[in-house]
Amino acid sequence: MSSVRQEGKDKIIFVTKEDHETPSSAELVEEDPNDPYEERGLILPNGEINWNCPCLGGMASGPCGTEFKDAFSCFHYSKEEVKGSDCLEQFRAMQECMQRYPELYPQEDEKSSSKTSQDSTEESGANSTSASEQDSNTSQPDTESTAES
Amino acid sequence: MLKCRTVWKKLAPLARSSSTLCRQNVKRTGLNNGRIPTCVPAANMSTGPGGLGGDNLKYTIMVGAACVGSLTYAYFLLKGDQKRYQERIEEITTRSQRSSKEEAATVQSEPPAVEATQTEAVPESVPEAAPSPEEPSPPAAPAEEPAAPAEAAAPSETTAPPPADEPVVEAPPEEAATPVAAPVVEEEPSPPSEPPAAPAELAEPAPAGPTEPAPAEPAPAELAESAPAEPAESSPAELAESAPAEPAEHTPAELAESAPAELTESAPAEPAEHTPAELAESAPAEPAESSPAELAESDPAPVVESAADSTPASLKVPSHSPYLLIGGGTASFAAARSIRARDPGARVLIVTDEPDLPYMRPPLSKELWFSDDPSVTETLRFKQWNGKERSIYFQPPSFYINSEELASAENGGVAVLTGKKVVHMDVRGNKVKLDDDTEISYDKCLIATGGVPRNLQVIERAGEEVMKKTTLFRKIEDFKSLDNVSRNAKSITIIGGGFLGSELACALGRRSTESGLEVIQMFPEKGNMGKVLPEYLSNWTTEKVKREGVKVIAEALVKSVTCKDDKLEIHLKDGRLVKTDHIVAAVGLEPNVDLAKSAGLEVDSDFGGYRVNAELQARSNIWVAGDAACFYDIRLGRRRVEHHDHAVVSGRLAGENMTGASKPYWHQSMFWSDLGPDVGYEAIGIVDSSLPTVGVFAKATAKDTPKAATEKSGTGIRSESETEDTATSPVASVTPLPPVAHKDDYGKGVIFYLRDKVVVGIILWNVFNRMPIARKIIKDGEEHADLNEVAKLFNIHED
Numbered sequence: 001m002s003s004v005r006q007e008g009k010d011k012i013i014f015v016t017k018e019d020h021e022t023p024s025s026a027e028l029v030e031e032d033p034n035d036p037y038e039e040r041g042l043i044l045p046n047g048e049i050n051w052n053c054p055c056l057g058g059m060a061s062g063p064c065g066t067e068f069k070d071a072f073s074c075f076h077y078s079k080e081e082v083k084g085s086d087c088l089e090q091f092r093a094m095q096e097c098m099q100r101y102p103e104l105y106p107q108e109d110e111k112s113s114s115k116t117s118q119d120s121t122e123e124s125g126a127n128s129t130s131a132s133e134q135d136s137n138t139s140q141p142d143t144e145s146t147a148e149s
Numbered sequence: 150m151l152k153c154r155t156v157w158k159k160l161a162p163l164a165r166s167s168s169t170l171c172r173q174n175v176k177r178t179g180l181n182n183g184r185i186p187t188c189v190p191a192a193n194m195s196t197g198p199g200g201l202g203g204d205n206l207k208y209t210i211m212v213g214a215a216c217v218g219s220l221t222y223a224y225f226l227l228k229g230d231q232k233r234y235q236e237r238i239e240e241i242t243t244r245s246q247r248s249s250k251e252e253a254a255t256v257q258s259e260p261p262a263v264e265a266t267q268t269e270a271v272p273e274s275v276p277e278a279a280p281s282p283e284e285p286s287p288p289a290a291p292a293e294e295p296a297a298p299a300e301a302a303a304p305s306e307t308t309a310p311p312p313a314d315e316p317v318v319e320a321p322p323e324e325a326a327t328p329v330a331a332p333v334v335e336e337e338p339s340p341p342s343e344p345p346a347a348p349a350e351l352a353e354p355a356p357a358g359p360t361e362p363a364p365a366e367p368a369p370a371e372l373a374e375s376a377p378a379e380p381a382e383s384s385p386a387e388l389a390e391s392a393p394a395e396p397a398e399h400t401p402a403e404l405a406e407s408a409p410a411e412l413t414e415s416a417p418a419e420p421a422e423h424t425p426a427e428l429a430e431s432a433p434a435e436p437a438e439s440s441p442a443e444l445a446e447s448d449p450a451p452v453v454e455s456a457a458d459s460t461p462a463s464l465k466v467p468s469h470s471p472y473l474l475i476g477g478g479t480a481s482f483a484a485a486r487s488i489r490a491r492d493p494g495a496r497v498l499i500v501t502d503e504p505d506l507p508y509m510r511p512p513l514s515k516e517l518w519f520s521d522d523p524s525v526t527e528t529l530r531f532k533q534w535n536g537k538e539r540s541i542y543f544q545p546p547s548f549y550i551n552s553e554e555l556a557s558a559e560n561g562g563v564a565v566l567t568g569k570k571v572v573h574m575d576v577r578g579n580k581v582k583l584d585d586d587t588e589i590s591y592d593k594c595l596i597a598t599g600g601v602p603r604n605l606q607v608i609e610r611a612g613e614e615v616m617k618k619t620t621l622f623r624k625i626e627d628f629k630s631l632d633n634v635s636r637n638a639k640s641i642t643i644i645g646g647g648f649l650g651s652e653l654a655c656a657l658g659r660r661s662t663e664s665g666l667e668v669i670q671m672f673p674e675k676g677n678m679g680k681v682l683p684e685y686l687s688n689w690t691t692e693k694v695k696r697e698g699v700k701v702i703a704e705a706l707v708k709s710v711t712c713k714d715d716k717l718e719i720h721l722k723d724g725r726l727v728k729t730d731h732i733v734a735a736v737g738l739e740p741n742v743d744l745a746k747s748a749g750l751e752v753d754s755d756f757g758g759y760r761v762n763a764e765l766q767a768r769s770n771i772w773v774a775g776d777a778a779c780f781y782d783i784r785l786g787r788r789r790v791e792h793h794d795h796a797v798v799s800g801r802l803a804g805e806n807m808t809g810a811s812k813p814y815w816h817q818s819m820f821w822s823d824l825g826p827d828v829g830y831e832a833i834g835i836v837d838s839s840l841p842t843v844g845v846f847a848k849a850t851a852k853d854t855p856k857a858a859t860e861k862s863g864t865g866i867r868s869e870s871e872t873e874d875t876a877t878s879p880v881a882s883v884t885p886l887p888p889v890a891h892k893d894d895y896g897k898g899v900i901f902y903l904r905d906k907v908v909v910g911i912i913l914w915n916v917f918n919r920m921p922i923a924r925k926i927i928k929d930g931e932e933h934a935d936l937n938e939v940a941k942l943f944n945i946h947e948d
Binding site: 002007008009010011012013014015016017019020022023024025026027028029036037038039051052056058060061062063065066069101103104 | 485486487488489490491493494543544545547548550560562563683684685801804805812813815816840841842843844845846847925926928929931933935937938939940941942944945946
């Protein structure tokens with residue numbers, strides 16, 4: 001059973017688990033999905049990318065921010081069956097830029113979504129190249145390694 | 150026109166007087182005639198022409214003479230004015246000609262022509278000189294005419310500001326343009342003359358046209374006219390006339406190389422480094438080089454001297470930055486990131502007086518103390534609970550670009566200028582002045598200057614010895630020094646029972662178990678966090694802090710501090726005496742509003758800090774964020790918040806608004822604190838112990854500790870869900886103390902702070918990952934009849 005105590009202006013309530021089992025009767029104001037003031041996630045209500053989303057970290061604002069924005073925008077609006085497969089150029093440019101700043105963009109970092117999408121695009125590219133160049137073994141490991149990185 | 154009027158004015162009385170004389174004469178004659186019609190007419194007619202007699206003749210002659218005299222006077226007056234006017238125009242045209250001509254040869258040819266015209270009758274030279282200056286300075290020339298008489302007086306004034314700005318390091322970049330002027334320099338051996346000579350020069354245009362003395366005086370006007378013309382070439386000319394030949398010859402050599410670099414740098418920019426007087430006269434969009442030129446003129450010698458050593462410094466400081474952020478802390482960095490995300494290719498310049506790049510502060514009083522790495526003071530890296538290590542710096546140095554490259558970088562970037570303090574802000578001119586007298590102009594500016602730790606008056610009065618053994622904790626260097634002290638001292642006393650004091654006490658208390666260090670904490674309140682937590686909770690917290698190995702002295706008011714035998718003696722008002730080796734004062738933060746006076750910004754009297762509106766804007770192009778901002782919170786009213794997450798949120802919001810978002814402060818920031826392994830809480834809103842509170846608690850189990858929370862969620866950063874910049878992990882725990890199954894054990898729960906029956910603040914006590922619900926309740930701002938029902942939303946019994 002809950003116990004209530006008053007210490008001056010402060011009220012203290014101790015509750016057991018059972019006390020809190022019944023659903024709350026407190027009413028919360030309904031959220032407006034189009035509230036312009038609210039903080040937004042990665043995708044804004046109008047479908048655009050929110051570059052200021054904390055989830056992106058510093059990707060859009062760093063030295064490779066422009067390349068990242070190009071690549072990610074292309075990926076986002078890509079209508080291809082393999083999403084982003086038409087964005088190889090942008091992803092390559094982004095990766096080149098990131099390689100120049102290994103401190104900022106550690107190469108073993110697999111967390112960013114752009115990297116994973118890049119991997120998938122690279123992989124499809126690598127498969128096609130390896131298929132066409134089966135005799136040259138040197139190129140295969142190269143393309144594979146770039147796909148993995 | 151004015152001349153005509155003055156002339157007419159002079160003539161009019163004469164005319165009137167002469168006319169009255171005439172009338173009087175006529176009357177008299179008339180009367181005379183009337184009275185003596187018979188005899189006089191005959192006499193009159195016989196003697197004078199026009200029926201006038203001898204007397205009348207005299208009168209006529211007098212009047213006539215007066216008219217003639219006045220006419221002659223008027224004529225000469227006009228002539229003189231016109232002559233002076235023409236001379237003035239000549240002088241101006243020769244100057245503009247000098248500036249607009251790129252080669253020295255043409256300059257040479259012009260002056261003789263100008264000279265000739267000047268000595269000649271005025272009107273002829275006017276049309277000749279007029280067309281040439283017309284081209285380079287159409288807008289300025291008409292402006293110059295009415296200003297001409299005014300300018301004669303102006304020179305003395307304008308030279309005053311230039312000397313004032315003189316020490317400015319801009320001189321070198323402009324003097325950089327002197328290589329072009331070298332030939333011109335040689336032909337002008339005359340040293341710069343004093344301003345008083347300026348008016349005199351008007352009368353003596355004689356000495357070769359270009360070598361007109363009073364460099365400062367020509368300079369402003371020249372600037373005005375050369376505005377549309379090539380800037381690079383104009384400044385050499387100006388400098389040439391001012392700088393004595395010899396020194397000027399030296400400088401071109403050394404500055405030749407710097408010239409192209411500086412020119413290219415500032416070329417795309419639009420600097421506005423003029424004294425206000427010049428601004429008024431000159432056309433808009435003036436190049437960087439021309440402005441410092443005038444400053445160089447008034448005192449070439451020191452300028453030349455400083456040129457050599459200040460050239461490197463001036464090269465590092467860009468003269469213009471579209472986005473200027475004053476202060477290099479959390480708010481500033483968050484704003485930089487926000488600007489870069491929203492404005493592609495933005496060029497952001499951060500100016501900070503600290504020697505470090507932007508870093509986060511919470512680990513300085515928490516995680517860094519629990520690191521096992523002995524070199525932590527150098528690396529400043531800390532391990533989060535998930536094992537992931539990170540530095541307190543937001544980004545490594547490679548993230549930033551050099552300030553010299555800021556203007557030319559293709560995709561823009563963020564540059565940080567360390568070790569420079571902004572001392573003056575000119576809001577009208579959109580520029581700031583640094584402590585080394587360089588000026589940076591901006592389009593949009595953010596003030597994120599944070600604050601300085603407060604000190605106790607008794608300590609300040611206690612003298613040098615005591616001050617040496619006192620630490621005011623805020624920056625990296627304070628952390629380093631305190632770490633050093635804690636390894637060597639036997640006893641440390643922390644004065645202050647708030648967030649910083651309590652956290653440091655707990656951190657040092659943990660060290661005390663290893664090293665035998667005595668840690669004392671004293672404060673005027675009854676318990677730790679006395680101004681934040683309700684009394685029962687504050688008492689409970691104090692007990693926990695004591696368990697961390699801290700000697701807590703509550704209700705302690707410091708009366709005086711003395712240094713005796715290399716130990717500090719703290720005398721309390723109730724008579725107690727505390728002997729210690731070192732003091733850490735954690736008694737609050739004084740917001741840094743040094744720029745308020747020069748910028749004309751409002752300072753809040755209740756909360757301190759710059760007063761800004763709900764969109765964090767102080768004035769048109771100025772925003773304030775972080776600890777220094779007293780802003781209007783739409784939900785909770787005007788406030789000033791000194792927490793890390795608020796710095797991130799407000800910095801980000803300021804960055805958004807600087808790029809045109811116009812959003813008010815809406816996303817409520819939160820804060821957190823960890824005091825020991827089993828006391829940790831997150832809070833949001835107004836958490837003031839003077840407000841009535843309602844606390845809903847459950848019994849704590851061993852699972853409900855900060856450590857457990859992070860281990861379960863798998864994120865070492867408790868506030869990662871809030872803002873990705875905040876990296877803090879709870880206190881490294883020793884073996885958790887056995888849960889106290891006491892009735893008054895406030896293991897975990899929710900505390901609501903009420904103002905007029907509306908929840909304005911919430912503390913989540915040992916309950917984690919529920920901040921979004923708390924934020925929602927505060928945002929709603931509803932009156933809830935039963936807060937127990939609201940507490941159900943938090944599921945405090947669950948993990």
